[in-house]
Structure formats: structure tokens, C-alpha cells
Amino acid sequence: MALNDATLLIVEDEKAVRDSIVAYLEDSGYRILEAANGTEGLAVFERERPDLVICDLRMPGMDGISLLNCIMEATDEVPVIVVSGAGVMTDVVEALRLGAADYLMKPVVDLSVLEHSVERALERALLFKENYLYRQELEQRNQQLQDHVDRLKLDLQAGRAVQQRLLPTFELTQGDYHVRHDMEPSTYLSGDLVDYFELGPNQLVFYIADVSGHGASSALITLLIKTQIDRYRDELENDTSDIVTNPGQLLRQINLELLKTQTHKHATMFYGIINTLEDRMDYALAAHFPAPILCFESECRTIEPESLAVGLFDDASYVTRHMDLKGFKQLTLLSDGIFELMSESTLAQKEARLLELGADRSHTMHEYLAQKRENGQTADAPDDITVLTVEKS
Numbered sequence: 001m002a003l004n005d006a007t008l009l010i011v012e013d014e015k016a017v018r019d020s021i022v023a024y025l026e027d028s029g030y031r032i033l034e035a036a037n038g039t040e041g042l043a044v045f046e047r048e049r050p051d052l053v054i055c056d057l058r059m060p061g062m063d064g065i066s067l068l069n070c071i072m073e074a075t076d077e078v079p080v081i082v083v084s085g086a087g088v089m090t091d092v093v094e095a096l097r098l099g100a101a102d103y104l105m106k107p108v109v110d111l112s113v114l115e116h117s118v119e120r121a122l123e124r125a126l127l128f129k130e131n132y133l134y135r136q137e138l139e140q141r142n143q144q145l146q147d148h149v150d151r152l153k154l155d156l157q158a159g160r161a162v163q164q165r166l167l168p169t170f171e172l173t174q175g176d177y178h179v180r181h182d183m184e185p186s187t188y189l190s191g192d193l194v195d196y197f198e199l200g201p202n203q204l205v206f207y208i209a210d211v212s213g214h215g216a217s218s219a220l221i222t223l224l225i226k227t228q229i230d231r232y233r234d235e236l237e238n239d240t241s242d243i244v245t246n247p248g249q250l251l252r253q254i255n256l257e258l259l260k261t262q263t264h265k266h267a268t269m270f271y272g273i274i275n276t277l278e279d280r281m282d283y284a285l286a287a288h289f290p291a292p293i294l295c296f297e298s299e300c301r302t303i304e305p306e307s308l309a310v311g312l313f314d315d316a317s318y319v320t321r322h323m324d325l326k327g328f329k330q331l332t333l334l335s336d337g338i339f340e341l342m343s344e345s346t347l348a349q350k351e352a353r354l355l356e357l358g359a360d361r362s363h364t365m366h367e368y369l370a371q372k373r374e375n376g377q378t379a380d381a382p383d384d385i386t387v388l389t390v391e392k393s
Contacts, residue, residue, distance in 0.1 A: 006122055007031040007048065011041035011055035011067060012083070017107075021054065024111040025118070038062025042070055050078065052122055054114070056106075057084040057091045065094055072099045077129060079121035083108065101125075166226050172196050174204045175276035176393045182366050184337075184378045184385040191218030192335045192386040193225055193267075199236070199245065202277040208288070208388045210335040211267040212309075221258065221265045221311075228257055247271045247284030248320035251310055255286070255318070258311030266311035270333050274390065279325040284318045286310045290339070290351060293332040293358030300359035302351075331390040332358045332365050337383035341372045364389060 008030050012018035015036070022032045033048055035041035039062045041055060053071060057064035068080050079101035084092045092103045101121040108114050171180040179196045191213055196206035209225050211218040232250065235241035243249050250271055258265065270292055272283035285292075287309045291302035308316045334354070344350045357368055365387045372378050378385065 005029070005031070006051035007033060008118065009033045009035065009041065009044055009048070009050040009053045009055075011035045011038065011053065011059070011064070013037055013056060013059040017056075021108075021111065021114065025115065028115055030118075038064065038067040041067055045071060045078075046074070051125070052101075052118060053078060053080045054118070055080065055082060057082050057095060065091060065098070068095055068098050068100060077125060077132075079125045081114075081117055081121060166223065167194060168196055172198070172204070174198055174202075177204055177274055177276050178391045178393065179204065179206050179389070180366065181386065181388045182369050183387075184369065184373060184381065186337065186381050186384050189216050189219035190384045190386075191215065191222065192337070192384040193222035194386055194388050195226065195229070196388075197233070199233075199273070202275055203245070204274045204276055204390075205244070205272070206274075206333075206388065206390060207269060207271040208333045208335065208386060209267045209269045210288070210337075210384075210386070212265055217263065218265065221261070221263065221267060224257065224261065225254055225267065225269075228254060245273060246320060247273060247282055248318040251284045251286050251307075251318035252316075255310040255312075255316050256314060259314055266309040268305070268309045268336075272331075272390075274325065279328065281323045281325055282320055283323065284320050286318060288333070289336055290334050290354055293330075293334075293355055295329045295331070295359060297327040297329060300355060302355060325392070328392050329361075330358070330364075330392070333388040334365065335384055335386040337381060337385035338365075338369075338387070340381050340383055341369075341377055341385065364391075 008025060010018055010021050010032060012021065013036055018034060022034060026032050033044050033050055035044045037059050042062065045053065055064045055067055064082055068082065071078060071080055076099060082092065082095045082100045082103045083106055084103060085106045095103060101124065102117045104114060104117060167183065168181060171178065181194045183190065183192060183194065191211040193209040196204065199205055207229070209222060211221045229244065229250070232241065232244035236244050243253060251269060254269070258267065267286070268288040269286040270283065270288040272281055274281045285303065285306045287305045287307055289305050291304055294301055294303055307318050338354070339350050342350045342353060344353050357365060366389065369385065369387050
């Protein structure tokens with residue numbers, strides 16, 4: 001609305017004064033409504049709802065203060081300019097207290113002053129209305145955003161429930177070997193994956209994967225890896241493929257499957273198979289970091305990461321390594337989110353501390369994570385944290 005298209009209500013009991021104001025403001029392009037007293041002015045106001053009211057304070061019957069009070073009770077969006085004689089300043093103060101936009105002293109010799117007051121009042125009223133509409137729109141958008149966030153949370157919680165069903169629900173023991181895990185996701189969905197299962201009476205398979213990033217997109221990649229390995233297990237049972245028993249070949253296939261997704265996601269992995277009867281481990285690494293911690297009766301050391309993460313290059317190669325487990329005590333596999341819980345200042349210091357913790361026979365990394373969780377240090381962890389251990393009694 002252009003300001004000079006506004007409708008003004010002039011409430012003035014002196015006809016000569018009212019006529020001069022009406023004529024001047026009509027010439028300025030305003031639509032003018034008139035009333036000769038407060039009662040008539042209130043009726044016109046309620047019927048026409050003008051954009052601005054100019055009223056005299058001293059009128060017979062309903063005076064300007066009473067009219068102003070009625071208007072303010074009805075709406076605070078319509079500005080009211082009061083006109084007062086020099087001797088009634090107390091009324092002016094009361095009018096301003098009630099919410100009058102401006103006041104002018106009689107006689108108004110220069111009507112351009114009145115017009116300027118009208119323009120300012122209309123501009124403020126328009127700005128107030130625009131701000132009000134903007135706040136309404138903002139509140140509506142905030143509510144829509146909150147509704148969207150609530151729906152997203154429900155979706156994430158549902159996804160988290162599905163993902164939890166993919167993880168082992170029990171610890172696994174075969175012969176003298178015992179496998180267990182613990183996980184602390186940074187969000188509702190995790191970019192970490194861990195699993196272990198038996199292949200016959202003497203073979204124990206376990207693996208850990210840490211997908212780049214975390215959240216929904218990374219969780220989808222964990223689902224792909226889990227589904228692929230489960231398919232290889234089915235192929236072994238159906239005598240169509242033994243890839244699940246070959247760590248290097250399995251990582252090679254996982255690498256190719258991730259590249260097919262074109263999601264630009266990659267994952268570090270450790271995939272191992274322990275022959276519990278012969279005390280031998282076959283394994284393959286895909287740049288898994290932190291380095292796995294391997295403890296024997298005589299020493300603890302790390303298995304240095306090798307090869308590339310899966311999902312980066314189609315010509316990456318992964319080698320199956322073999323290890324004699326005579327004297328074996330424990331293998332600890334971690335996702336790199338564990339670093340976020342450590343107080344050491346450098347990565348080298350954190351790696352050294354992990355080796356020290358892994359070599360401590362008085363506790364396990366599971367207990368270390370549980371302690372951090374109890375202290376509240378995992379609540380705001382920026383990355384997923386996973387611990388997988390294989391122990392021999």
C-alpha cells in the first residue's frame with residue numbers, strides 16, 4: 001500500500017478546523033472519513049477500520065482520551081494522532097501513555113506539519129505490520145522446520161533400530177577364543193560396522209569397518225558391506241563361492257562394490273579368520289586405523305596398517321596374511337573415534353597410549369570405553385567409537 005493511498009479518519013468537533021484538515025489531506029491523495037465527535041468517530045472507526053485517526057482531545061460527549069482508549073483496546077495497529085489546545089498538556093501526556101503515535105498543538109497553522117506527522121505515523125505502522133507478518137512467517141517456518149526435524153529424528157531412530165539389528169547381539173566363544181564388541185555412535189546412525197560369526201566348528205570370522213564420515217550416508221555403506229559379506233556366507237553354504245574364507249579377495253570385492261555406488265565413500269577395514277583348532281589367523285587389512293593391537297604372552301605390538309581403504313581405487317590390491325597364534329592373548333580393534341576421548345596432545349602420543357592400554361592385563365578397552373561413557377565423555381563425541389576384541393583364555 002502506498003502511504004498516500006491510506007484512509008484517514010478526522011475526528012474534530014470544530015467544523016472549520018475539520019474542513020481545512022480534510023481539504024488539505026485530500027489534496028495530498030488520502031481518502032478521508034469525517035466525524036464531528038468521539039461517539040460518531042468510534043462508530044466510523046468500527047465500521048470502516050481506517051489506517052490512521054486524527055482526533056481532537058477536547059470534544060463534547062466522548063472526548064479524545066476516551067476514543068483513543070477504545071481504539072487501543074480494539075487494535076494497536078492503527079496509529080492515532082491527537083490534537084490538543086495549549087492548556088491541556090496533561091491530556092496529551094495521558095494520550096501518549098495510552099499509545100498515541102504523535103500530538104500537535106492547536107492551532108495547526110502549517111498543515112504540512114500535520115501531513116509530515118501522518119506520513120511518519122503511517123510509515124511506522126507499515127513497518128510494524130511488516131515486522132509482525134515477518135515474525136509470523138518466521139514462526140511458521142520455524143514450526144515447519146521443527147516438524148521436519150521431529151520427522152527426521154523418527155526416521156533416524158527407525159534407521160538406528162534397523163542398524164542395531166545388523167550388529168551382533170551376543171558375545172561369541174569358540175574353543176579358547178572369545179569375541180565381543182562395544183559401540184558408541186556419535187549420532188542416531190553409525191558409520192562403524194562390526195560383526196563376527198562361526199564358519200563351521202573350527203573357524204571364527206570377525207571384522208570391523210570404519211566408513212568415512214558418520215550419519216545416514218555412512219550408515220548406508222555399512223549396510224552395503226554387511227549385506228555383501230552375508231551374501232558371501234550364503235554362497236559358501238551353497239558351495240558356489242569360498243570368498244568369505246579368503247580375507248584379501250573379500251576386501252577386493254568390497255572395494256569394487258563400494259566404487260559401484262559412486263557415493264565417494266570409503267572405509268578402512270580389518271577382516272580376520274581364526275582357525276581355533278590350529279591356532280592360526282588369516283587376515284587382510286584395508287588401511288585400518290588405529291593399528292590393531294596384538295598381544296602375546298611375551299609382548300604386545302601393533303599390526304601396521306597396509307593397503308588402501310576400500311572404495312577409493314579399482315586397482316587396489318589386498319593381501320591375505322597368515323599368523324601363528326601360539327602364545328596369543330588378545331587382539332584389539334578400534335575405530336578412530338577413540339582418539340576423540342583421549343587427552344594426549346599428538347597423534348603419536350595417542351597411538352602410544354593405546355598400545356599401553358591394550359597391553360595392560362588388568363583391564364580391557366571395553367572397560368576403558370565404559371569408564372569414559374560413565375564420565376559423560378562420549379555424549380558429545382564427534383565420531384563413532386567402536387571396540388572389538390578377540391581374547392584367548
